[in-house]
Amino acid sequence: MNPVHLVFSAAKKFDQHNKGKRAYFMLFFIMTGCSLIFFSNAAHAQLKAAMVKIDITPSDAQYLLGYQERQSTGVRDHIYHKILALDDGKTQFFIISSDVCLYSPSEYDKVAAILQKRYGINPLNVWWSVTHTHAAPEVGAFGLYGVYMGDRIKHKVDSAYTAMVEQKIVDGIAEVRSKLADATLSVGWGFSQANMNRRAIDVDGKASLGMNPDGPVDRRIGLLRIDKKDGSPLALIANYPMHGTVMSGANLKISGDAPGIVAEYVEEKIGAPMLYLNGAAGNLAPLYSVYPNAAAGHMGEFRVLLGDKILEANSKIKYPVDEVKLIPDEIIVETPRKPGLGWTDDLSRYTVIKKPGDTLVRLPVRLLKINRDIAIWSAPIELFCEVSNEVRSRSPFPYTFYFGYTNGWFGYMPTEAEWPHGGYEVDVVSPFTPKAAGDLTESVVDYLQGKMRAPEAVTGKPKRKNK
Numbered sequence: 001m002n003p004v005h006l007v008f009s010a011a012k013k014f015d016q017h018n019k020g021k022r023a024y025f026m027l028f029f030i031m032t033g034c035s036l037i038f039f040s041n042a043a044h045a046q047l048k049a050a051m052v053k054i055d056i057t058p059s060d061a062q063y064l065l066g067y068q069e070r071q072s073t074g075v076r077d078h079i080y081h082k083i084l085a086l087d088d089g090k091t092q093f094f095i096i097s098s099d100v101c102l103y104s105p106s107e108y109d110k111v112a113a114i115l116q117k118r119y120g121i122n123p124l125n126v127w128w129s130v131t132h133t134h135a136a137p138e139v140g141a142f143g144l145y146g147v148y149m150g151d152r153i154k155h156k157v158d159s160a161y162t163a164m165v166e167q168k169i170v171d172g173i174a175e176v177r178s179k180l181a182d183a184t185l186s187v188g189w190g191f192s193q194a195n196m197n198r199r200a201i202d203v204d205g206k207a208s209l210g211m212n213p214d215g216p217v218d219r220r221i222g223l224l225r226i227d228k229k230d231g232s233p234l235a236l237i238a239n240y241p242m243h244g245t246v247m248s249g250a251n252l253k254i255s256g257d258a259p260g261i262v263a264e265y266v267e268e269k270i271g272a273p274m275l276y277l278n279g280a281a282g283n284l285a286p287l288y289s290v291y292p293n294a295a296a297g298h299m300g301e302f303r304v305l306l307g308d309k310i311l312e313a314n315s316k317i318k319y320p321v322d323e324v325k326l327i328p329d330e331i332i333v334e335t336p337r338k339p340g341l342g343w344t345d346d347l348s349r350y351t352v353i354k355k356p357g358d359t360l361v362r363l364p365v366r367l368l369k370i371n372r373d374i375a376i377w378s379a380p381i382e383l384f385c386e387v388s389n390e391v392r393s394r395s396p397f398p399y400t401f402y403f404g405y406t407n408g409w410f411g412y413m414p415t416e417a418e419w420p421h422g423g424y425e426v427d428v429v430s431p432f433t434p435k436a437a438g439d440l441t442e443s444v445v446d447y448l449q450g451k452m453r454a455p456e457a458v459t460g461k462p463k464r465k466n467k
Contacts, residue, residue, distance in 0.1 A: 045088045045089030045090065045323060045324065045325070046089070046182055046322055046323065047086065047087070047088060047182070047183050047184060047185055047321075047322055047323070047324040048086075048087040048089075048180040048181060048182060048183060049084065049085060049086050049087065049180065049181070049183035049185075049226045049234055049235070050084075050085045050176045050177070050178075050179035050180045050181065050234075051082070051083070051084050051085075051176065051179075051226070051234050051235040051272070051273055052081075052082075052083050052172050052175050052176045052179070053080055053081070053082050053083075053273045054080060054081040054082075054083070054168045054171075054172050055078055055079075055080055056079055056080060056081055056098070056099070056164070056165055056168055057075055057078040057079050057080075057254060058072070058137055058161055058164075058254065061073065062137035062138070062158060062161055062254070063137065063138050063155055063157075063158070064101075064134070064135060064136065064137060064138070064252070064254075065100075065101040065102065065134070065136065065137070065138045065139075065145075066101045066134030066135075066245070066249070067134060067152075067248065067249025068152060068249050069151075069152045069153065069154060069155065070249060070252060071252070072137070072252055072253065072254050073252040073253065074252070074253050074254070075253060075254040075255075076135070076251075076253035076254060076255040076294060077254075077255050077256055077260060077261070077264070078254075078256075079098075079099030079100075079133070079136050079254060079255070079256050079260065080098070080099055080256075080260075081096060081097075081098050081165075081168055081169060081172055082096070082097045082098075082235075082263075082273050082274075082275045083095070083096050083169070083172045083173060083176050084096075084176070084226065084235050084237070084275060085173075085176040085177060085179075085180060086185075086226075086324070086326060087180050088324045088325050088326045090326075091125060091326045091327075091328065092121065092125060092177070093125045093127075093326050093328060093368065094121070094125060094126045094127070094173060094176070095127050095129070095237070095275065095277075096126070096127065096128040096129065096169060096172075097129050097130070097131060097275040097276055097277055098128065098129070098130050098131070098165070099130075099131050099133050099136055099256040099259070099260050100130040100131070100133070100136050100137075100139055100165075101130065101132055101133060101134055101136055101138075101244070102130060102132065102145065102405060102409035103130070103139045103140045103143075103408060103409060104140055104141050104142065104143025104144065104145070104344075104346065104347065104408055104409065105143065105347060105350060105364075105380050105407060105408025105409070105410070106140070106141055106143060106346035106347055106408070107139060107140030107141060107143075107162075107408065108128055108380070108407040108408045109123075109408075110140070110166070111126075111128065111166055111169055111170070112126055112128075112407075114166070114170055115169075115170065115173055118170065119173065119174070119177070121173070124328050124329070124330055124366070125328055126173075127366060127368075127378055127403065127406050127407060128169070128406065128407055129277055129278065129378070129403050129404075129405055129406040129407075130278070130405045131244055131256060131257075131259035131260065131263075131276045131278055131405075132243060132244040132259070132278050132281065132404075132405050133244035133255065133256050133257040133259060133260060134243075134244055134245050134247070134249075134257060135244070135247055135251055135253065135254060135255035135256070135257050136254065136255075136256070137158065137161055137254070138157050138158070138161075138162075139157070139161070139162050139165050140157065140162050141157070141344075141346050142157065142344075143344055143346060143347055143408070143409070144343075144344065144347065144409070144410055144411055144431060145409070145411075146344065147341070147342045147343070147344060148411065148428060148429045149429075181228070181229065182228075182229040182322070183226050183227060183228060183229065183234055183322070184226070184227045184229075184320035184321060184322045185224065185225070185226055185227075185320060185321055185322075185324055185370070186224075186225045186227070186317045186318075186319065186320035186321070187222075187223065187224055187225075187317070187373070187374055187399045188223045188225075188313055188314070188316060188317040189220055189221065189222065189223065189313065189399075190220070190221030190222075190223060190238075190309050190310055190312065190313025190314075191219055191220060191221060191309060191313075192219055192221055192240065192305060192306045192309035192310070193219055193287070193305070194219075194240075194242060194258075194286060194287055194302060194305035194306040194309075195217065195218075195219065195240075195241060195242040195281075195284045195285065195286060195287060196211055196212070196213060196215075196217065196284065196285055196286075196287055197211075197212040197213070197214075197215025197216055197217050197283055197284060197285075197385075198210060198211060198212065198215075198243070198283060198284065198285035198289065199212050199215055199283050199418065199421065199423065199425075200212050201215075201421060205420065205421055206421060206422055206423065207418070207421035207422055207423030207424075207425075207426070208423055208424070209285075209290075209423070209424055211285070211289075215283065216283070216384070216385055216386045216389070217284060217385060218241050218279060218280060218284065218385040218388060218389055220240075221238055221239065221240045221306075221309060221310055221313055222237075222238075222239035222240075222277075222279075222399065222401040223236065223237065223238060223239070223310070223313055223314060223317065224236070224237040224239075224374075224401075225237075225314060225317055225320070227320055232271070232272075233270050233271060233272035234272055235272055235273050235274070235275065236266065236270060236272060236273075236274045236275070236310075236314060237274075237275045237277055238262075238263075238266070238274055238275070238276055238277065238310045239277045239278075239279055239401045239402070239403065240276070240277075240278070240279055240306065240310075241278060241279030241280050241281040241284045241385055241388070241404065242258065242259070242278065242279075242281050242284055242285070242286050242306075243281050243284060243285045243286060243289070244256070244257035244258060244259050244260075244278075244286075245257065245285060245286060245289050245290055246258045246286050246288055246289060246290075246291060246294065246297040246298075246299050246302070247290075247291060247292070247293060247294060247297055247299070248290040248291060248292055249290075250292035250293070251292065251293055251294075253293075255294070257299075258286050258299060258302040258306070259276040259278065260276070261299055261300070261302055261303060261307075262274075262276065262302050262303060262306045262307045262310070263275075263276045265303040265307040266307050266310050266311060266314075269307075269311055270311070270314065274310075277401075277403045278403070278404045278405050279385070279388060279401075279402050279403070279404050280383040280384060280385040280387060280388035280389075280402055280404055281382065281383075281385070281404055281405075282381070282382035282383050282384045282385070282404075282412050282413065282414065282425060283384045283385060283414070283418075283425065284385055286302065287305060288301070321371065324370060324371060325369075325370070325371055326368065326369075326370060327368070327369040327370075327452075328366065328367070328368050329366075329367045329368075329369075329447075329451075329452075330364060330365065330366050330367065331364075331365050331367070331443060331444075331447055332362050332363065332364055332365070333362075333363045333365055333439055333440050333443045333444075334352070334360045334361070334362055334363075334439075335360060335361055335363065335432060335433070335435060335436040335439040335440070336358070336359070336360055336361070336432070336433045336435055336436070337351060337359045337360055337361045337431055337432070337433070338430065338431050338432060338433055339433075341431055349362070350362050350363075350364075350410070361410065361431055361432065361436075363379060363380075363381070363410065363440070364379070364380065364407065365377060365378070365379050365440070365443070365444060366378045366379075366406065366407065367444075367447060367448075367452065369397075369452050372397075373397055373398050373399050374397060374399045374400075374401075375395060375397035375399070375400045375401075375448055375452060376400075376401045376402075376403060377391070377400075377401075377402055377403070377444055377448075378402065378403035378404070378406035378407065379402075379404070379406065379440070380405070380406060380407050380408035380409050380410055381404065381405075381409070381410050381411065381412065381413045382404065382405070382409070382411065382412045382413065382425070382429075383402070383404055383412075383413050383440075384412075384413065384414050384415050384418065384425075384437065386415045386417075386437075387413070387415060387437050387440060387441055388402040390441055390445075391441060391444050391445055391448070394445045394448075394449070395445070395448045395449075396448060396449055396453055397448065397452075400448070410431055411429045411430050411431050411432075412425040412426070412429050412430040412432075413430065413432055413436050413437055413440065414426050414430060414432075414437065415437045416434040416435070416437055416438060419434040
């Protein structure tokens with residue numbers, strides 16, 4: 001019996017035996033019934049979702065981020081914002097995947113503040129990730145990238161292009177909110193060997209950028225699929241760790257690189273946008289890496305190496321849920337800052353001096369729990385895959401995903417075991433010390449095993465599709 005029938009049935013019986021107190025108690029029953037209806041609906045909220053895909057390809061020459069200082073001479077393939085909105089009846093949550101290399105956390109703060117002021121959206125509910133293509137324009141302030149790579153940025157960032165990128169996010173959020181409709185969510189795993197460890201170790205034990213087929217790797221594909229009420233696809237999230245570096249610094253054409261090519265291929269096959277959410281790709285390169293152009297780098301083959309594996313895994317997802325509960329949160333991991341490293345004023349809130357000689361990085365880590373089985377965490381870093389592998393292995397959630405390059409970029413976080421080998425990621429572009437990876441791992445695992453495991457009143461129920 002539903003809550004309305006329960007309330008009015010009880011009210012009728014009470015009325016038959018308590019004529020003199022009818023008006024007072026009828027009001028009580030009506031109020032109780034409204035409460036029951038409210039909590040019933042809140043407890044079984046129908047997921048609503050919407051998706052927009054927005055072209056952010058520049059119409060003029062732009063400096064490309066990654067490798068040496070260089071300007072674009074044309075467009076190989078278009079680049080995009082892809083914005084997914086999820087609404088569980090209480091929380092609206094937004095995931096943005098942009099075909100950009102990286103941007104500073106202060107740029108995220110700027111856009112999040114605009115969204116909060118204009119639409120009242122809590123920044124906790126906005127995750128802005130990038131695919132990490134090295135063939136896309138610079139966006140926003142350089143931040144720590146300027147501290148690490150001053151020789152690459154003797155020019156100014158194109159403020160007009162940055163403003164366009166920002167405005168299209170703001171407009172896209174408004175559009176996606178206006179399109180929310182009943183949807184279902186499903187989850188799954190896939191596997192692809194499209195990546196390889198890139199920390200080549202020589203006989204002297206020193207590391208350089210190359211290929212290391214014996215090194216640690218993560219080849220799992222995490223999938224989240226959103227379907228419309230009629231069962232047709234609305235959007236697909238594919239979470240896979242791989243640098244967007246099929247093409248080297250010799251390339252001067254705007255491109256989404258391998259992540260963009262794979263996304264376009266999958267979209268053609270399923271008839272809906274695919275958001276490429278990069279993972280812990282700090283030490284993982286594409287199988288073909290740093291070639292002078294797309295043809296030399298076998299770019300098209302990534303449609304088979306990764307695209308077909310995503311499609312195969314997607315085809316095996318069978319049981320969506322339409323009752324969804326979204327629980328976002330954030331933790332701040334404080335870990336020692338590399339001695340002697342400079343900092344920028346726009347990132348002042350991300351560092352703190354505890355005492356002379358004890359300076360910390362304040363690393364924001366976002367987390368999202370979806371029902372009982374899905375845990376997603378993200379950080380604004382290039383994380384070595386061993387960390388996300390360990391977190392996943394110790395997580396109590398069967399589907400634990402890591403979204404890298406999210407809400408900004410501080411640089412690389414290698415594992416402690418990699419520091420003695422040195423190399424680019426350790427010596428040049430990390431603000432951390434050997435202690436950082438352990439600090440992050442234990443903080444995230446503690447959260448997953450503790451607060452995130454706390455039982456919730458509502459979780460989604462599997463909804464089988466008709467065969």
